Amino acid sequence: MEITFKLNGKQVSVETVPTMRLLDVLREEFGLIGVKEACGEGECGACAVIMDGRLVHSCLVPIAAANGSEILTIEGYRETERHKVLMEAFAEAGAVQCGFCTPGFVMAIEALLRRNPHPDENEIKEAISGNICRCTGYDMIIDAVKIAAKKGEGLW
Amino acid sequence: MVNFYIPETLQQALEIRGKEKAIVFAGGTDLMVRARVWFGVPSRFDKPVVYIGKLKELRGVSMEDGVVRIKAATSLTDLLDDPIVPQPLKDAVSSMAAPAIRNMGTIGGNICNASPAGDTLPVLYTMDAVLTLQSASATREVPINEFILGPGKTAIQDDEILTEISFKVPKFDVYTFRKVGTRKANALSKLSFMGMLAFDGDRVADFRAAFGAVAPTVVRSRDLELKIIGKSKDEAVSMLPELLEDYSKLIRPIDDQRSTAFYRKNVSLRLLEHFLKKHLK
Numbered sequence: 001m002e003i004t005f006k007l008n009g010k011q012v013s014v015e016t017v018p019t020m021r022l023l024d025v026l027r028e029e030f031g032l033i034g035v036k037e038a039c040g041e042g043e044c045g046a047c048a049v050i051m052d053g054r055l056v057h058s059c060l061v062p063i064a065a066a067n068g069s070e071i072l073t074i075e076g077y078r079e080t081e082r083h084k085v086l087m088e089a090f091a092e093a094g095a096v097q098c099g100f101c102t103p104g105f106v107m108a109i110e111a112l113l114r115r116n117p118h119p120d121e122n123e124i125k126e127a128i129s130g131n132i133c134r135c136t137g138y139d140m141i142i143d144a145v146k147i148a149a150k151k152g153e154g155l156w
Numbered sequence: 157m158v159n160f161y162i163p164e165t166l167q168q169a170l171e172i173r174g175k176e177k178a179i180v181f182a183g184g185t186d187l188m189v190r191a192r193v194w195f196g197v198p199s200r201f202d203k204p205v206v207y208i209g210k211l212k213e214l215r216g217v218s219m220e221d222g223v224v225r226i227k228a229a230t231s232l233t234d235l236l237d238d239p240i241v242p243q244p245l246k247d248a249v250s251s252m253a254a255p256a257i258r259n260m261g262t263i264g265g266n267i268c269n270a271s272p273a274g275d276t277l278p279v280l281y282t283m284d285a286v287l288t289l290q291s292a293s294a295t296r297e298v299p300i301n302e303f304i305l306g307p308g309k310t311a312i313q314d315d316e317i318l319t320e321i322s323f324k325v326p327k328f329d330v331y332t333f334r335k336v337g338t339r340k341a342n343a344l345s346k347l348s349f350m351g352m353l354a355f356d357g358d359r360v361a362d363f364r365a366a367f368g369a370v371a372p373t374v375v376r377s378r379d380l381e382l383k384i385i386g387k388s389k390d391e392a393v394s395m396l397p398e399l400l401e402d403y404s405k406l407i408r409p410i411d412d413q414r415s416t417a418f419y420r421k422n423v424s425l426r427l428l429e430h431f432l433k434k435h436l437k
């Protein structure tokens with residue numbers, strides 16, 4: 001089945017099995033390995049991408065459901081000013097250790113800030129509640145969001 | 157390789173469903189977990205699939221003559237964002253999973269999945285929700301308590317799609333929705349409780365209670381509710397021990413990896429007792 005969608009701003013199409021997971025197509029067909037697989041069951045957020053403006057876990061999306069959609073992965077987001085601010089905030093807060101979870105968290109935080117540029121602590125916790133990090137203990141990630149929201153004033 | 161149909165209209169979807177007995181795919185957050193194989197391998201479905209997640213006709217919320225109508229493929233996030241959706245249902249939805257799952261997952265999927273731990277179910281039971289089931293040639297309406305038959309079992313026919321959930325919001329003065337899980341996000345319920353009370357001066361004008369994950373289907377009994385309806389608050393309080401005893405007979409939980417029968421039963425009854433004592437004072 002031919003699937004066409006917009007990926008990181010570019011129109012792309014791919015010939016694949018419709019029930020192939022978006023996660024696999026992004027990694028295997030497009031080499032976007034910033035999209036990680038850990039649980040494969042929707043629980044950890046390592047595979048998070050933004051689809052049509054909303055955060056989704058790409059391990060739960062069959063590629064056919066992405067037909068006609070617009071998808072943003074960490075690789076596309078990396079080109080933006082917002083990403084730069086967010087990454088500096090992550091560094092400042094010490095919010096990255098092994099880094100495996102980081103792309104997923106970054107996508108979740110971008111989805112949050114788009115809807116709500118000035119989130120309070122509870123809103124931040126809620127927004128990243130579908131992401132698991134085994135290293136940092138979350139507090140540093142929450143701090144990073146606060147720093148980014150302040151330093152990136154006007155970007156979101 | 158199975159066929160994955162992406163119809164453009166509901167009518168097309170119903171025809172495919174009827175002809176191919178296709179699996180209805182809405183948000184896929186339950187189906188994809190079940191169909192999972194291994195990385196790099198397509199998810200496994202043993203029948204053709206019909207995708208309804210993006211059908212405009214199946215998304216959205218409206219209100220007419222006091223009746224709330226929710227299209228079946230409305231996402232959980234859209235329910236939270238809609239001012240028409242009553243707060244008890246929003247409480248239940250916001251207790252579910254995490255944002256990314258709520259962006260995909262639908263209310264119709266939660267109902268048709270018929271998990272004893274489905275979090276929208278206790279609220280929909282207390283609202284006496286009615287489900288509209290459509291096939292290519294017919295439409296019928298079924299009350300939710302007659303639709304859900306047991307864990308993973310519903311009264312849906314293999315040519316039908318759930319298209320709408322409707323209910324009149326009952327008048328209530330106080331309510332509570334409580335979900336007890338291992339942690340707040342991404343945890344299925346060990347048990348859940350929905351309670352509602354309405355008063356007419358000192359009298360109980362309405363009382364509704366539903367329990368999730370403590371029996372094969374949601375526990376709700378109009379007969380038991382009627383025992384305190386019409387009574388004064390004092391009378392109702394004096395009937396509490398008897399009422400709890402009655403509910404204790406209906407609550408028949410099991411032990412599983414999430415919790416034990418003992419814990420589920422005790423906490424359920426405590427939540428009911430606490431809710432009634434607090435508001436019948």
Ligand SMILES: Cc1cc2nc3c(=O)[nH]c(=O)nc-3n(C[C@H](O)[C@H](O)[C@H](O)COP(=O)(O)OP(=O)(O)OC[C@H]3O[C@@H](n4cnc5c(N)ncnc54)[C@H](O)[C@@H]3O)c2cc1C
Nearest residue numbers: 042182183184185186187253261262265266268274275318
């Ligand atoms: C990480 C994670 C956490 C979760 N947490 C919770 C939670 O806290 N509480 C909870 O209740 N659930 C939870 N779930 C389960 C799931 O997200 C919900 O049940 C969701 O509402 C399912 O909706 P869906 O559209 O994704 O269903 P789908 O997977 O598309 O479908 C589920 C079932 O319903 C059928 N179906 C769907 N729509 C229709 C229709 N319109 N007509 C006929 N049949 C239909 C499908 O054929 C399938 O059998 C969780 C899931 C994951 C992956």
Ligand code: FES
Nearest residue numbers: 038039040045059
């Ligand atoms: S790999 Fe998709 S949520 Fe864990």
Ligand code: FES
Nearest residue numbers: 097098133134135
């Ligand atoms: S930094 Fe290692 S999992 Fe989060």
